[in-house]
Amino acid sequence: MRATVLYGERDIRLDEVPDPQLSTGGDAIVRVVAACVCGSDLWPYRGVVPTDSPKRIGHEFIGVVDRVGPNVTKIKPGDFVIAPFYDCDMTCANCLNGVSTSCLHGGWWGADDRVGGFADGGQGEWVRVPHADGTLVAVPAQPTPEQLPGLLTLADVMGTGHHAAVSAGVTSGSTVVVVGDGAVGLCAVLAAKRLGASRIVAMSRHADRQAIAREFGATDIVEARGDEGVAAIKAMFDGIGADCVLECVGTKESMDQAIRSTRPGGMVGYVGAPNGGVELPVRRLFNTNVGVYGGVAPVRNYIEELLPEVLDGTINPGLVFDLQLPLADVAEAYAAMDERRATKVLLTP
Amino acid sequence: MRATVLYGERDIRLDEVPDPQLSTGGDAIVRVVAACVCGSDLWPYRGVVPTDSPKRIGHEFIGVVDRVGPNVTKIKPGDFVIAPFYDCDMTCANCLNGVSTSCLHGGWWGADDRVGGFADGGQGEWVRVPHADGTLVAVPAQPTPEQLPGLLTLADVMGTGHHAAVSAGVTSGSTVVVVGDGAVGLCAVLAAKRLGASRIVAMSRHADRQAIAREFGATDIVEARGDEGVAAIKAMFDGIGADCVLECVGTKESMDQAIRSTRPGGMVGYVGAPNGGVELPVRRLFNTNVGVYGGVAPVRNYIEELLPEVLDGTINPGLVFDLQLPLADVAEAYAAMDERRATKVLLTP
Numbered sequence: 226m227r228a229t230v231l232y233g234e235r236d237i238r239l240d241e242v243p244d245p246q247l248s249t250g251g252d253a254i255v256r257v258v259a260a261c262v263c264g265s266d267l268w269p270y271r272g273v274v275p276t277d278s279p280k281r282i283g284h285e286f287i288g289v290v291d292r293v294g295p296n297v298t299k300i301k302p303g304d305f306v307i308a309p310f311y312d313c314d315m316t317c318a319n320c321l322n323g324v325s326t327s328c329l330h331g332g333w334w335g336a337d338d339r340v341g342g343f344a345d346g347g348q349g350e351w352v353r354v355p356h357a358d359g360t361l362v363a364v365p366a367q368p369t370p371e372q373l374p375g376l377l378t379l380a381d382v383m384g385t386g387h388h389a390a391v392s393a394g395v396t397s398g399s400t401v402v403v404v405g406d407g408a409v410g411l412c413a414v415l416a417a418k419r420l421g422a423s424r425i426v427a428m429s430r431h432a433d434r435q436a437i438a439r440e441f442g443a444t445d446i447v448e449a450r451g452d453e454g455v456a457a458i459k460a461m462f463d464g465i466g467a468d469c470v471l472e473c474v475g476t477k478e479s480m481d482q483a484i485r486s487t488r489p490g491g492m493v494g495y496v497g498a499p500n501g502g503v504e505l506p507v508r509r510l511f512n513t514n515v516g517v518y519g520g521v522a523p524v525r526n527y528i529e530e531l532l533p534e535v536l537d538g539t540i541n542p543g544l545v546f547d548l549q550l551p552l553a554d555v556a557e558a559y560a561a562m563d564e565r566r567a568t569k570v571l572l573t574p
Numbered sequence: 575m576r577a578t579v580l581y582g583e584r585d586i587r588l589d590e591v592p593d594p595q596l597s598t599g600g601d602a603i604v605r606v607v608a609a610c611v612c613g614s615d616l617w618p619y620r621g622v623v624p625t626d627s628p629k630r631i632g633h634e635f636i637g638v639v640d641r642v643g644p645n646v647t648k649i650k651p652g653d654f655v656i657a658p659f660y661d662c663d664m665t666c667a668n669c670l671n672g673v674s675t676s677c678l679h680g681g682w683w684g685a686d687d688r689v690g691g692f693a694d695g696g697q698g699e700w701v702r703v704p705h706a707d708g709t710l711v712a713v714p715a716q717p718t719p720e721q722l723p724g725l726l727t728l729a730d731v732m733g734t735g736h737h738a739a740v741s742a743g744v745t746s747g748s749t750v751v752v753v754g755d756g757a758v759g760l761c762a763v764l765a766a767k768r769l770g771a772s773r774i775v776a777m778s779r780h781a782d783r784q785a786i787a788r789e790f791g792a793t794d795i796v797e798a799r800g801d802e803g804v805a806a807i808k809a810m811f812d813g814i815g816a817d818c819v820l821e822c823v824g825t826k827e828s829m830d831q832a833i834r835s836t837r838p839g840g841m842v843g844y845v846g847a848p849n850g851g852v853e854l855p856v857r858r859l860f861n862t863n864v865g866v867y868g869g870v871a872p873v874r875n876y877i878e879e880l881l882p883e884v885l886d887g888t889i890n891p892g893l894v895f896d897l898q899l900p901l902a903d904v905a906e907a908y909a910a911m912d913e914r915r916a917t918k919v920l921l922t923p
Contacts, residue, residue, distance in 0.1 A: 318812040318813070318814050318837075319814060319837070319838050319839070322814075322837065322838070322839050323839060324837075324838040324839035324863050326838075326863065327814075327838035327839070327862060327863065329814075392863075392865070463667040464667070465667050465668060465671075465676075465678075480856075488667075488668070488671065488673075489668050489671070489673040489675075489676035490668070490671050490672060490673035490676070490872075492867065495860070498860065499856045499857060499860050503856050504856070505854035505856050505859075505866070507829075507848045507852050507853070507854050508848060510854075510866070510869065511844070511847065511848050511868070511869040511870060512869060512870060513676060513869065514673050514675070514676065514741075514867075514868065514869035514870065514872070515869075516741070516865060516866060516867030516868070517854070517859070517865060517866050517867070518841065518863075518865030518866070518867065519860070519863065519865070520859065520860040520861060520862065520863035520864075521860060521861060521863065523839075523863070
């Protein structure tokens with residue numbers, strides 16, 4: 226089959242690779258209908274995270290189940306399924322606690338699963354899915370083409386934005402600031418709106434993303450950053466900051482801005498994977514009672530809650546996709562995101 | 575009047591100082607009935623925090639209102655009152671958000687208040703209390719001598735232990751670990767029990783404190799620390815750790831132990847003032863979805879909730895006092911705590 230392989234800095238190719246095979250008894254083979262490129266895929270693409278040897282890549286996909294192992298009881302061939310950006314059994318203590326990203330038996334796409342066997346990357350034609358009954362969520366009926374982008378966001382960005390909002394404690398009447406206007410930040414706006422936030426400020430400098438943020442429920446846009454941005458936020462909220470700040474970037478600057486934009490006693494919900502230099506200043510946090518909660522989002526635990534609203538159009542997170550390309554053009558997909566010509570690219574094998 | 579003055583490392587004296595005077599219109603003069611020494615008082619006493627010039631000290635006291643300024647409407651002369659370990663107006667945005675330690679107009683005992691005028695330290699005969707209507711809580715009736723220790727804990731340690739539990743999200747059925755067996759840690763056990771925790775582990779090596787922890791609701795005691803302590807905790811909770819860990823010390827070691835004892839997705843509620851070297855390891859927190867929330871405890875906001883249970887004996891946090899001395903023996907009170915001959919000392923002027 227064909228699948229995406231990263232060779233090194235800005236060297237990404239669609240290669241012929243071995244077809245996946247059922248191996249563990251609890252796995253499934255899924256034919257990918259749509260996949261996408263994640264902001265986090267850009268770290269190795271840009272060489273910030275070095276690539277020592279060619280590596281399969283991609284962790285967001287939806288598709289149709291082709292066949293399942295003998296121990297799979299819930300998922301059936303023909304099911305249209307959503308896969309989260311990792312695999313998990315949904316039966317271990319961490320999964321049951323709502324933290325399936327810490328599944329005691331789970332693993333990551335494009336790597337050997339903890340229970341053994343290779344789990345393909347998502348940017349390919351087929352994927353072997355470990356723990357199929359835990360990992361996959363079957364959509365009740367075959368979706369329409371228009372529903373595909375929204376469903377695909379449940380694999381990562383919508384669930385991740387939701388996790389930022391949940392971690393920050395967004396509830397009815399909360400005041401919210403979202404730091405970051407990538408696909409996750411935009412989904413965080415949508416999640417905050419859905420959870421009842423009374424006011425949602427999107428920190429964004431891009432007109433096209435501001436427009437989506439507005440459509441998703443942002444009541445205000447702040448373009449300023451750093452000290453100026455913090456001052457603008459404080460001025461909007463009694464001089465003290467917002468109840469909940471959703472950090473969706475993961476840099477030193479964005480985390481600093483998030484913490485300083487939070488009112489005393491408020492919470493930073495963070496989902497931006499922290500890159501070099503991110504610090505949590507314990508004295509400032511202690512003195513102001515600002516909390517920090519979040520992490521790698523357990524999106525699998527959120528799919529059942531969000532799926533019905535995607536299917537019936539109550540929420541439309543699929544708007545974050547602004548470019549669709551065939552899988553054969555995966556190199557262009559990466560380049561478009563790297564050069565900020567696209568917010569998020571949908572790939573169809 | 576007589577009040578406690580810290581001159582330098584382990585040099586603390588009861589001095590004759592000026593009597594306090596009403597000055598701001600919204601203040602009150604309180605005759606101290608009981609005060610106490612706080613673990614945090616030991617930092618300057620030990621010279622860890624240097625003392626450049628003689629300084630009034632003490633921030634926990636209860637007493638009787640002698641007179642009030644012309645703008646005071648709620649508090650009346652003759653009221654028996656509890657003062658939190660800071661002053662606050664209870665009308666600003668932060669106070670209304672439940673974070674009175676970040677009062678926009680408040681201040682600290684033994685220092686000039688933000689609105690002007692000196693607010694006496696608590697370890698003395700009299701105290702000028704700024705923002706009397708906000709700061710002070712009047713007890714409904716004159717308390718009995720037996721009630722005084724419990725009431726005094728509402729000035730700091732009981733409210734601080736409660737804040738650790740609330741910040742960690744302790745609720746019915748939570749599994750809880752308390753790091754620290756000082757007065758705050760013991761009160762945190764009591765607070766967790768009160769909030770419905772199903773299992774409470776006290777990490778303690780002192781038999782007398784273990785006994786109080788048991789009386790306050792601890793179901794288990796762990797004496798081990800560091801890696802061994804973390805392993806013991808994980809073994810008790812599905813191999814993954816506890817839902818809520820209450821950090822009541824403030825050292826690098828205690829915070830590390832707290833974070834590593836928390837299950838994925840769990841929360842560290844911390845109230846130990848962070849001293850040199852405390853770090854929040856963002857990558858570990860992110861990867862495990864462990865949150866960190868807490869800080870300098872807004873105990874004023876908790877007094878109304880806790881007071882009835884202290885008065886009717888439902889909770890008995892006054893047990894944390896294991897030594898009572900006259901104010902004249904304040905130097906011995908500090909020495910007893912410094913040398914760990916006492917957990918917490920009650921002083922009576």
